[in-house]
Amino acid sequence: MSKIQEIQQAVEFGKKKIIKGLIEEALAEGCQAIDILNQGMIEAMSIVGEKFKAGEIYVPEMLVAARAMKEGVEIIKPHLLSDQNTVAGKFIIGTVEGDLHDIGKNLVAMMIESAGFTVIDLGVDVAPEKFIEAIKANPDCRLVGLSALLTTTMPALNKAVAAIIEAGLKSQVKIMVGGAPISQEFADKIGADGFAADAASAASIAKELVAS
Ligand code: B12
Incomplete structure (x- = not known):
């Protein structure tokens, strides 16, 4: 399983505590922050949404996935932000x-x-x-x-x-x-x-x- 797939599963199953380590390892392996976000984390949330729709999981599972997602966003944030100095x-x-x-x-x-x-x-x-x-x-x-x-x-x-x-x-x-x-x-x-x-x-x- 690739590191991005591991991140996807960690978000999907709400494994908040291991998110930071996994993201750091993925970055160290050379994965792009934007790919970690899109293919790992956002993809996990759409899987969670599908499972909820199908009645396979309920609100509490959606909530723990959301918490893991938020933790991941905090870790990935500095790697996504550009050094834009202009004031738009x-x-x-x-x-x-x-x-x-x-x-x-x-x-x-x-x-x-x-x-x-x-x-x-x-x-x-x-x-x-x-x-x-x-x-x-x-x-x-x-x-x-x-x-x-x-x-x-x-x-x-x-x-x-x-x-x-x-x-x-x-x-x-x-x-x-x-x-x-x-x-x-x-x-x-x-x-x-x-x-x-x-x-x-x-x-x-x-x-x-x-x-x-
Ligand atoms: C996590 C989640 C929750 C969490 C939210 C936690 C949180 N802090 O956000 C919790 C558990 C609280 C929750 C609650 C509910 N949820 Co909910 N939830 C989700 C889930 C799984 C993921 C949403 C998410 O974060 N996606 C990831 C982000 C990155 O994607 P995004 O939000 O779409 O945003 C992107 C774009 O849309 C766009 N975008 C977003 N906003 C904006 C704004 C602007 C200006 C622009 C330009 C772009 C833009 O850019 C974003 C980044 O790329 C979705 C499933 C899904 N596929 O969306 C269901 C889903 C949205 N939830 C759903 C439901 C039914 C509920 C509840 C009613 C469940 C219940 N019975 O209580 C409650 C409603 C609570 C309420 N009043 O809001 C349904 C909605 C169905 C419908 N037809 O409306 C969904 C689709 C699940 C499903 N498949 O059935 N949920």
């Missing part, structure tokens, strides 16, 4: 109301920070008013990111975008949306300016949006 501007991000998933949002925040943005992370279960407050408190912010992982919180994403538009803040900020059930089509439908399926493309789209 401020980026406000949060997971929408009713949704507690934050692993993807945190990865997006990390990659966008690495692209030179100053990230203001509002956390999870963020009500539309909180996004509005944060945008008003940061008049120099030009970009907002909204994350939703549940089909049941897609309407909350729509609500947050509508609230930003209704508050007259659309001339100040561009809005980027994402999360497993979100598509470009949905993003267009709710009036968002950008969509990305993963954290790396989120960073490049963020740069494009502030430049346009």
